[in-house]
Amino acid sequence: MASSVPSIEAIKLIKQYDSFTALDNLNLRIEGAKCVGFLGPNGAGKTTTLKIFTDLIHRSSGKALINGIDVHYDKKKALAAVAALVERPEIYPSITPREALMIIAKHRGVPAEIRNKKIEDALHEVHMEDWSDKKVGKFSKGMKQRVDIASTLLNDPEIVLLDEPSSGLDPRGMSEVREMVKNLKKRKRLIFMSSHLLSEVMDVCDEAALIDHGKLLAYDTIQNLTRRFSAGGSALDVGFASPLVDNEVIEVIRKIHEVTSVEMLDDRNLRLKFVGNAQTQAQILSELVALRLGVNSFKTASSALEDVYLNLVKENV
């Protein structure tokens, strides 16, 4: 039965290649408008999972449900609300981006009266307007990737499945992909995104699912994950407007309640480790501000998720 909020669910999902088990009884349910990072080492089963959800490969057993509909039995209905970008799709070299997007728009049933507008908007969003009528065969890898990304924006999808979407892009392209994901979040979409870039997941995702050897290790909000699994407590990256030249200042910061260590990243940036929760973070921030040191940035350190990742993956070896 179709659910009222977007959802994807793997139930006892198994993918077996001869003697190799790519997915081993994977159980995972994600629902609601949010962005979930899908993390794991190479060969953990991330892409396999996304491929099963998009009918690129068939599961050996179990279920892959999208909005409550099994992709294996009713792919057309299940994927009607989904846009996906898995691996690096190629487009026929003799086709232009506009034509490539047109076929997807038609297959997805974007109404004829708004089709051209949707295509223009998607091309604009990935900054490919100037290339819209050039043949894809002459494009760089990054440009093709932009067209692929544009194809996921066409039908205002409820669910977006992305397999390392910024891989292969230059720094500007990576930043644009993150912005695109953030924009999708603002439109209340469910985004399920595999990535090797923990900083990217920290930046755009609300939750993370960690997988290794085809098994789910953990799924929770990033904040809960860092609290539960980070060995050295949570970490914060703090930026200052002026260089911190006085060691005494660092000593003062070290004495802030619940801060366990202070690491100098450079003369304007510190990483604070602390034990506590979001309220503790707020308290640390207010104490830093009270010190009048010119704090100009304050965010959860990506290394916190790295700690979680390394701890969980290490435990699973």
Place this chain on the structure above:
Amino acid sequence: MHGLAANPEAQPFERANNKVPSGLAQCRVQAGFEFLNYVRSARFYILLGIVATIGIAIMAVMYVYKPPTYLSSPMAFYSVWWGNVVSLCVILTGIFFGADAISTEFQNKTGYYLLPNPIRRSSIFIGKWIASFLASAIAISVYAAITLADGAIYFGSNLPYQLGESFVFALFYIFPILGVSFFISSVFKNNSYSILVTAILLLFGFSYIAPLITSLSNSEPWYVLSYGAGIIKNVLSSSGYPPHEVVIAGSSSFNATIPEGLAIMFTYFVITLILGITLFEKEDFD
């Protein structure tokens, strides 16, 4: 462990209102897209060039040597001009437009662009097949146009109706030829293997092995596609449609009747189409 939503945040949600088109409509869209790709590809013009070259070469030979046997009647002329050559042209279209039609989706990763959409694999397969048929029919029509142009030099507008029949049979022959080539293309995920096996089977397998089996077994090769396609040439025989069985010195040779020929081609088409779609449905993009 079972991963449950840690923070469901079931926010008010407005579903997109797109209605996914029917399978038939998606086949049509896919066919249009594939056909556009074909007519922009070098292979389409290479095949047209080959077909035109064959036609012009025969035209030149006819003009220079004026072979009296073949110029004795329109049927004799069109039998050699069209009947002897068009089957080869159809086989070439199968190799050019069918041999890598499916395998390329795996090898060149174009399947990754289309498949994660609400479209059945069978719709993609059939859409591609239709596009290949249209491209093939254009190539055969070009050859037919050159044939008619040369025929007009010698016989004016005197066209035997059997030429029309043969043209229809040739178009019908595209069905099983593309069926076979699409099936082979579904077996392999590598274009080179797929093209090689298709070319060997269509150019040599049916043409040389089947007559050999026939001569050894002295039985009708009703299971061979090229035997059924013999109706394309036989219908243009100037001495009338050849008998079903001809016995010379105790050894039989066979000619498919028109219903037999059509049935053989149709059966090949249906079986290979079903097998091809089934394989494509089951293959993993890994």
